[in-house]
Amino acid sequence: MLPQTTSSDETDDTNNTKNIDFALQNGKFNLNTALFCAGLAFDSYVEPPQDSSRWERGSKGMNVAFVSSKYTRNLYRGMVEVTPIEATDLPEEDSSIESVATGNGVDVCIMCAVVEGKLWEDDIKMLDTDSNHNGIFSLSGAAHVGRSRTAWANINEQKSKASKTKKNGDGLALPYHISKSFLKSGKSIWTDDERPYYMYVQDPSNVRLVFTLFDDDVVGAGSVISSTSISLQELIPKVNSKDDIIDKIKNDIVTKMAMGRAVGYNTTVGEDIQKLV
Numbered sequence: 051m052l053p054q055t056t057s058s059d060e061t062d063d064t065n066n067t068k069n070i071d072f073a074l075q076n077g078k079f080n081l082n083t084a085l086f087c088a089g090l091a092f093d094s095y096v097e098p099p100q101d102s103s104r105w106e107r108g109s110k111g112m113n114v115a116f117v118s119s120k121y122t123r124n125l126y127r128g129m130v131e132v133t134p135i136e137a138t139d140l141p142e143e144d145s146s147i148e149s150v151a152t153g154n155g156v157d158v159c160i161m162c163a164v165v166e167g168k169l170w171e172d173d174i175k176m177l178d179t180d181s182n183h184n185g186i187f188s189l190s191g192a193a194h195v196g197r198s199r200t201a202w203a204n205i206n207e208q209k210s211k212a213s214k215t216k217k218n219g220d221g222l223a224l225p226y227h228i229s230k231s232f233l234k235s236g237k238s239i240w241t242d243d244e245r246p247y248y249m250y251v252q253d254p255s256n257v258r259l260v261f262t263l264f265d266d267d268v269v270g271a272g273s274v275i276s277s278t279s280i281s282l283q284e285l286i287p288k289v290n291s292k293d294d295i296i297d298k299i300k301n302d303i304v305t306k307m308a309m310g311r312a313v314g315y316n317t318t319v320g321e322d323i324q325k326l327v
Contacts, residue, residue, distance in 0.1 A: 126250040128289075130259065130282065133246040134160045134198040134225075137263055140236040141275065155203030155227050156265045156275060158238040161185075163192040164249045165258040165279075174258055177279045185262030185277025192260070196247040200266040201225035201238035210241060254289035257282040 137158050163186045165173055173189045180188070186195060202224075205213075210226035213219055223241040230236035251257045259282055263275040283289055 122250070126252055128251050128254050130162075130164065130249045130251055130257070131246045132160075132162050132196055132198075132249070134240040134244060136240065137201070137238040138235060140230070140238065140263075142230055142236065155229050155236050156238075157200050157202045157267065158227075158275065159200040159264050159266045160198040161195060161262045161264050162197070162247075162249065163189060163195045163260040163262075164251055165189065165192055165260055166251060166253055166256055177258065177260065183277060184274045185260050185279070187262065187274060188277075189260065194249040196249050197264075198240065198247065199225055199244070201227050201240065203227040203229070207239075210239075214243075251282070254282055254286075257289075259285070 137160065140156050140158065142155060165177075170190070170192070173192075176183060176188060186192065205224050205226045207226050207228075210223045214221065214223040222243055222245065225238060225240045225244070228237045228239065258279055260277065260279045262277040265273045265275050267273070
């Protein structure tokens with residue numbers, strides 16, 4: 051936007067004259083650039099859903115939403131999908147105030163961070179040498195951190211099932227807690243319809259995943275229950291070979307095309323080819 055200007059015939063204010071000179075020195079107004087910037091401004095108001103894979107959530111509170119899929123592909127080579135299922139051998143709640151608020155048990159959420167690249171080499175060394183680390187909270191930083199919904203200790207299996215049909219709900223059953231009993235440890239359960247969360251990765255063959263079980267307190271900041279880390283290559287050995295992954299995608303596409311010729315063309319085949327390219 052150009053600064054507001056006033057003709058020297060209307061006022062002798064020297065500040066307005068300077069504004070005119072400033073506008074002239076910076077060139078002419080470019081309509082195409084203005085329209086492009088306007089489009090970006092409108093996109094900034096289009097916020098993806100909270101559980102969308104377009105979010106990149108940093109460990110220091112910086113949240114970035116990728117609106118353009120093409121731009122995202124230029125930055126990252128893949129995505130890690132994390133779906134929580136169950137957390138076992140959980141301790142009892144150590145805060146009496148929190149027990150009154152959310153029940154007698156820890157309120158568990160599963161957090162995961164992606165650590166990769168030379169920038170985080172010190173963090174990786176810390177994870178390998180310090181057995182008492184606090185996982186994500188011991189990192190100097192991470193480009194992307196994901197977290198599950200919290201399994202509150204005052205939600206049991208019956209309440210979880212009832213929440214799925216609640217009028218003002220999202221149609222998903224709440225995660226629930228099973229209290230510790232004789233010879234049985236406490237556990238948190240995420241139901242089959244639990245939505246995954248996603249994290250972007252630049253080099254899948256050189257990614258360390260850091261998992262932290264976190265007690266998500268209502269009163270206070272919460273605390274770490276336990277943490278661990280593992281390389282993505284250990285979980286998915288084929289990420290170390292780009293050719294293997296591409297060959298698999300190609301074989302899947304060829305199989306779909308063959309099936310399409312047998313029963314009629316399937317439009318998803320064309321979409322898969324575009325994604326591969």
